Amino acid sequence: MPSHSPYIRIVQAAATVLLASAAAFAAPSSKPALPASFAGWQQQSSAPQSPTPADAAALKEFGLTQATAATYEHGAQKVTLQAFSFPDATGAYGAFTYFRQPDMRDLKIGNGGAANGTHYAFWSGATMVEADFARPDAAARHVLSELAAALPKTAGPEAIAPSLPAYLPAQSLDPASVHYSLGPASYAHDGGQLPAQIIDFSRDAEVVSGEYRARRGKGTLTLINYPTPQMALDREHAFAAALKANPSAFGASDPESLLVRRAGPLLAVTTGHLDPGEARKLLDDIHYNAGIVWSNTLAGSGEAKKTASLLLSIAYMTIALALAALVLGVFLGGGRALIRMARGKPLSTMNDDDFISLKLGR
Structure with a gap:
């Protein structure tokens, strides 16, 4: 009916907004595993990487989600990085102990690190990184600590080591x-x-x-x-x-x-x-x-983590649906009121001539 077309358009607009909001809420973050720059170092190249056949099975056990290789330069210095991303800190820590060699000395980098000559390894949050410097110097540990601070952060149960x-x-x-x-x-x-x-x-x-x-x-x-x-x-x-x-x-x-x-x-x-x-x-x-x-x-x-994640997902979805219901109510109720005001009618329908009343009290 033509008289209801503005109302229909408002409903369609509200549905579009809600669908877009739901998609944004549900879509996982796609932050790159490695930053474009850190501590004065600029990324020169970056590409996805597949684990070697010898490491693939073990990294799968830790839940590997992506692997990235990148090179950075700072003046005449150069470093090659390999970043392994996992769903949680457990995977990152496990991969760190997997790649750490017996002759590496412990270093304080991120949540934990180790080094041997030009080769460094550390983990931070849900990411494990291997670094190879062309000419490492005394500042290498500080540089990698800056990198660790720039890596994607995790929260909730996934951040517990x-x-x-x-x-x-x-x-x-x-x-x-x-x-x-x-x-x-x-x-x-x-x-x-x-x-x-x-x-x-x-x-x-x-x-x-x-x-x-x-x-x-x-x-x-x-x-x-x-x-x-x-x-x-x-x-x-x-x-x-x-x-x-x-x-x-x-x-x-x-x-x-x-x-x-x-x-x-x-x-x-x-x-x-x-x-x-x-x-x-x-x-x-x-x-x-x-x-x-x-x-x-x-x-x-374990099963406890799966249960906790499920409960958190239910809580997040409940909040999202409540917000969606609130937004929909404002759009529908407010939109209808605005249309009535534009037509010179009162906000309430109680005084409309076409309002049906049984008049039982008369």
Whole structure:
């Protein structure tokens, strides 16, 4: 009807605005992994990159979303960067321990860094970066710290780093030997000494291992976090049986070094060349804290993180729908009122001649 065409146009305009708002709300941010410039360094080239076949499976376990290679120059200096982006801090930390070499020294860059000669590696938020300087100088660490500050930021559960490494006793630990794994490929690459089939990564297990100085050489402590204590108890029995029946499956370890202990959902296994006293002390120094493990589960790839993400998504969508309903109400109600005012009619329809009344009171 022609008399209603302005009203229809307002409805169509409101629908367009709402659809555009919903699309903007739902669309994920597409920030580049690396900035165009930082600390005076200017990007010269940048291109997507595929992980090498040797690294692809492990990076997939950490949830790799994109990889980018770029070169930067600052005067006569040049640096080549490789950035690996992940859904959360857990993936970035895992990739950092995956690429960190044993001879790298620890550096304070971003959330954690290491270097050896011209090669640097660090992680910040949900991004892990490898850097190779043509001629590194004393300012290299400061430059990469500036880069870390310019990387995309994460928030909420995705910004929580894994807490499982905090359970490794600090005394006699070699920090450069710490490796974090979420699957068999990354665990095997990091030199894992436990049979992956007994760990059973299909149970959503996460693993951290570290080497310790011992009187007879070196020993390894491996911690495995399972979603429930019941899973850990089942795997404890499996490890105890394997240690007794086939100790050779645990690498070149002294038989007295092979011990297993459970604490809640955590499972600890010692291997290598520890004497019984050293192995027992390492196991006794592990104290399960439910609060810490809960935070770590949110940061990891477990069911708790999926539930938390789902609840957050529902909350965000509820807020978006409430705002959409408010905007739609303003458009429809306000638009109708404006049309009536333009026609010289009162804002309310109660006094309209075409208003139907049963007049039951007369």
